[in-house]
Amino acid sequence: MATGGGGTGNLYDIVELLLDRGLVIDVFARVSLVGLEILKVDARIVVASVDTYLRFAEACNRLDLESGRKAPAKLTDVVGEITEGGARGKTKGALSGVAESVADALKASAEEAEERHREPAVKRERPVRHRKD
Amino acid sequence: MPVYVYSIVSRSHPQSLDGVQGVGDPPSALRTLTVDKLSAVISDAPEELRPKRRDLAAHQAVQERLMADGTVLPLQFGFIADDEDAVRTVLEERADEFAERLQALKDCVEYHLKAGQDEEAMLRQILLESDQARRMNEEIKAGRGGPDMPLALGELVAKEIEARKDRLAALVTEALRGLAREESTVKPSGDDFLSVSFLVDRDQEERLRTVVQELAEKLGEDFNLRLRGPLPAYSFV
Numbered sequence A: 001m002a003t004g005g006g007g008t009g010n011l012y013d014i015v016e017l018l019l020d021r022g023l024v025i026d027v028f029a030r031v032s033l034v035g036l037e038i039l040k041v042d043a044r045i046v047v048a049s050v051d052t053y054l055r056f057a058e059a060c061n062r063l064d065l066e067s068g069r070k071a072p073a074k075l076t077d078v079v080g081e082i083t084e085g086g087a088r089g090k091t092k093g094a095l096s097g098v099a100e101s102v103a104d105a106l107k108a109s110a111e112e113a114e115e116r117h118r119e120p121a122v123k124r125e126r127p128v129r130h131r132k133d
Numbered sequence B: 001m002p003v004y005v006y007s008i009v010s011r012s013h014p015q016s017l018d019g020v021q022g023v024g025d026p027p028s029a030l031r032t033l034t035v036d037k038l039s040a041v042i043s044d045a046p047e048e049l050r051p052k053r054r055d056l057a058a059h060q061a062v063q064e065r066l067m068a069d070g071t072v073l074p075l076q077f078g079f080i081a082d083d084e085d086a087v088r089t090v091l092e093e094r095a096d097e098f099a100e101r102l103q104a105l106k107d108c109v110e111y112h113l114k115a116g117q118d119e120e121a122m123l124r125q126i127l128l129e130s131d132q133a134r135r136m137n138e139e140i141k142a143g144r145g146g147p148d149m150p151l152a153l154g155e156l157v158a159k160e161i162e163a164r165k166d167r168l169a170a171l172v173t174e175a176l177r178g179l180a181r182e183e184s185t186v187k188p189s190g191d192d193f194l195s196v197s198f199l200v201d202r203d204q205e206e207r208l209r210t211v212v213q214e215l216a217e218k219l220g221e222d223f224n225l226r227l228r229g230p231l232p233a234y235s236f237v
Helices: A008-020 A036-044 A050-062 A075-088 A097-118 B053-067 B082-091 B095-104 B119-129 B131-141 B149-177 B202-219
Strands: B003-010 B030-035 B037-043 B079-081 B108-116 B181-186 B192-202 B223-231
Touching: A008 B053, A008 B108, A008 B223, A050 B149, A075 B082, B003 B053, B003 B082, B003 B095, B003 B149, B030 B082, B030 B223, B037 B082, B037 B095, B053 B131, B053 B223, B079 B082, B082 B095, B108 B119, B108 B149, B108 B202, B119 B131, B119 B149, B149 B181, B149 B192, B149 B202, B192 B202, B202 B223
Parallel strands: none
Antiparallel strands: B003 B037, B003 B079, B030 B037, B108 B192, B108 B223, B181 B192
């Protein structure tokens, strides 16, 4: 898990709060925010489209289900445990290996976000699908 | 002269702005403007303002600096008043409303949580748990099933993803709801299934962090939880 305030490194995750939330004073002028779409394009990805369907299908075809990954715990159990545990109070300190790797992954994704921030909107779409023909 | 407006605080707020600068390049100097019981934090407005990282960070840094010493009403990014008099007028006319919000948000902060699951992991689960999806996938891989099968599989999987995301969002929100005074959700993007802000009492912060940490550990490495805060109460002003 990654925590922290809104320092520059974390800005990416809260940018929509600065742009869409906050006190609005309508008698003031809102500066023209050309480039705003760059920051928000992710939210507009349409899920129900032929392209998306085909991308999912191809992603499924590529998966190797036998590749021995441990089946994840059922989510309902997980949250149930948390809520119960929560009522009992704090749990042991130190981060688990899992949490560390999550933190590392997040650091990477923050860096990636930093990169993405500088790129034009078009490049930010995830690589869709690779036609073989 | 046009001024950029950052925040509104009560007159009794220390209003220390040491170490922070305003938007623009070069950065503008911050100052305050007080009418009766309220103060606005402002700077000269830069000639041209774009939502650049630097300016967004400056806007945010001002809020964090002020938040360290008391309650703040953060403005949305990018509001410019014609001149100081226009700011004074707003402070006068909306004084009651601002005072009420400042009071309501006293000793509260916002935490923003985004959570996502790795797409491949989610697809894997879907194939493992849905006989229909798995069967279609096998057919396609074996070169059977016809030209429409990929589209049908994709549609089935897309529906399943949406349903799972909704369920995950509900479960995570549910686990944290008890710690917050208010919550406010935003439409998540990309692989995220949740983007939610909580208004939290200062004395619940530690608890919230702990519970989110526990959630992250329990959910495992396929999940990605980013908790940001304490933030000024952008979503609850």
